[in-house]
Amino acid sequence: MVAANRELLSPTMVHKGPGYGYQKKREGEPRSCIRFKCTLINTIQDVLRQRAGWVEVKDDSEWDFYWCDVGWLRENFDHIYMEEHVRICHFRNHYELTRKNLMVKNLKRYRKLLEREAGRQEAAKCDFFPRTFELPCEYHLFVEEFKRSPGSTWIMKPVARSQGKGIFLFRKLKDIMDWKKDGNRSEDQKDETQVESYVAQRYIENPYLIGGRKFDLRVYVLVTSYVPLKAWLYRDGFARFSLTRFSLSCIDDHYVHLTNVAVQKTAPDYDPEKGCKWQMQQLRRYLSARHGTQRVEELFRNIDGIFIRSLQSVQKVIINDKHCFELYGYDILLDQALKPWLIEVNASPSLTASSQEDYELKCRLLEDTLHIVDMEGRLTGKEKQIGGFDLMWNDGPVSKDDINLDALGSSTLTANTHLGYVNDRKTQLRQLLKSLSGQKKV
């Protein structure tokens, strides 16, 4: 499939804009090659290497595009100079959205703002994250809430780790004594290093189950700019199932409660060939068969709302930079009332494939990401769909229909999102390229 795309994407297409810099060339000519750097050894490397006209550079060579890891970014971003055309795959302070304690803080603040400016109803639309407290600094607030709901289950997550590491469930305060602020620690203990920052979050005890199993959704959102906010939603995604039947009675069973593939992979009966994922399309069909199209459409509209509001909540905090784009992996959980909950946002969603099908999904996703980043300078900027990505927000809601927004009230428009719908990217890309080449100036 990637091979087929080669012909579609040869860089000898229309070029727009000023010269690209280092490799001096005449005005109006397409860039002869795009130098990329990539430190991850998985699907993204394959996709970059197979892209026509893109050349890999290593070590200290100059690059036009860097798929870096967040560690490198943290250490180097502030010290490098990037020419106008250069692109990098993270925002400087993405962690405002992706670190659990910061995300919660930003969301809470945004919610307050909305309540002041637009009223309670509007603010209530931000109630898609379970009650969360950062420990140890919010320990006392947490205890108040904890006491208000006796018998409830809570989940402790380390702020900065991923892949399900360090997560556990608890019902008794004594299980989290270590995070007690100014706790009764002995003199010896006080010399020890500070306890790691965690968040305590109300565990969703009534998750939607399929076949008796809990699952969560992984959805991909691409942000190319925060100011103005421009975000794209990928049609494909998947539901990750827990390997065992859900039951609240056994909260020590790590494998039941965490659906992260990384955790499931260590479960004793994990069969790597089996995979425990459903494609988003399959999930959508299943839910529609069970609950009818209307309810499911409402569910997906609410899921769209999660993306938009979470991004809006960090819009003013994130350092916007035209060189940056970021592909987020959103983890969403559904409860039995078909209400979606935001569990987490990942700035570096796993690009390692767990199966052939998964590999193909990630290839499509990354290819289309690169189309949108558009190093080749082919797009007009007016596109609403590129491959499997639909433009979800462009400094305002984007509607499916091409109607003048002033003419109608925004509530009657349908959003331009197709999560779980057919991904017609091949046809779409072919048509797009045809229309772009048709605009080529002679």
Place this chain on the structure above:
Amino acid sequence: MMDEGTELSVTIAQIVQKLKGSNLHSQLERQAKECLQRPEIQLEDLKEDVKEFLKKSGWETKLQNAVYRELNVLPPPSHPEAPAEHIKEPLAYLRKAQGSWEKRILKSLNSMCTELSIPLARKRPVNEQKELLNKWNEMGTDEPDLSHFRPVYAPKDFLEVLINLRNPNYDSSDQPSSKSHWGLIQVPLKVKDIPELRESFAELGLNSGQLGIDDTTQVPADVFESEHAGIGRKVLIEQDSAAAEQYIRQGCPNELRAELWALILNATNEPEDILYYEQLKSGVLHHDLLVDNLIYKDVKLTASNDDYYFVFEDYLYQVLLCFSRDTVVLEHFNYNSATPPKSYIQGKLGLEDYAVVYPPNGVIPFHGFSMYVAPLCFLYNEPSKLYTVFREMYVRYFFRLHSISSFSSGIVSLCLQFESLLQTHLPQLFYHLREIGAQPLRIAFKWMVRAFSGYLATDQLLLLWDRVLGYNSLEILAVLAAAVFAFRAQNLMEVTSLAAAEAVLADLSTLKVMPLLQIFLFATIM
């Protein structure tokens, strides 16, 4: 020959006999008694008034549905003197073949039993019963040692039996010619050709709207989809099985499917049905059957490895283990050419008084059997409802896919139909495949035996099964198999081995069933 009138009265008598003593009968009686209190019931016109009441309150429809159900499964009318075995299967040589096949299966089962020294059935000790009850909802997490068990047979074993069927009265000594049959099935059964199929499947024609074609995103919903959905809702309100069956020929909207299938199959979920299911469940807890291990093994090998059905593993055990113990299933052997296998209490071999049907429902599962249930898990999640629907689907359709009979929906006819369609309309392809040692039936057989479950994408499979229910026939499976070959004909013409042909046809998950069927049936130039 009987005249139509006598035939009809025999049929009516049969149905009345069947429905007498059924649940519905007692419910109707109760309703009739209770309605006597009502003001509109007058003594002068008692009979008429009661009838009118039953009509208005929907009970007549329920009775109609029950009658319709019986008509659907009733074998074709036969001579009043015909013995029971002729009703099961009129052709003697096929009866004989089915009998020998059954002997083979039973022998295989018994030898496995002896080899492993496991009894066919054993009572569970109390603590084991308790344990099983505790993990009833997650039997999938159990990892019993199944390495010594093997499926009793696989579809390809059954295919070999079918290939060797011969009618002793049929003289096939003529030299092979273009008129002779090129395929593997060599029995002279009547199968429909395309003009006859076009008539039978008229509602799939190019001029009728179809779900699976006219509900794609390019077609505006008001062209067909919305109206069709509206009609579907009306049919559900009326609760009329016959109307539902007619309606579903053009496909069923996703949200209405669970209810519509239950209506067509007349599968109820009354307290009595739930109670019955619970009784079966306690049967599972009390006794352990050898076939249970076969079921576990099959689920682990097939459904658990499927990308979509793995999630429903636990439901499959809950349905299939109960199914094995359900003696109601034995009724279908009246019109099934198969006969339930018998086993004898230890030490009493050959004594009919000590014979029991084994397993209690008379059906020995084979490799892939659990795939009949898996797609239904998409629609139903209450175990008793799922169970009732599956059982009804089995006794109406699925049993025909693994028993030898001359019935038009039987697997033998389906195979012959598939081969005839291919030979008539794609002779070049058929010839080529034959020449390279890739008889088409060798590839298509497994699709038909499983009614395409596990081969098509789930939504496509459900659209296909909509039509199986709508036409009360499995012939569409043979037509689809031929249509798939027609679709991939170009690639198949280029292959040079059976393995390569299998590879071309290995992945059907991207196929759209309805366009394929429509094109093959209605757009083929003859």
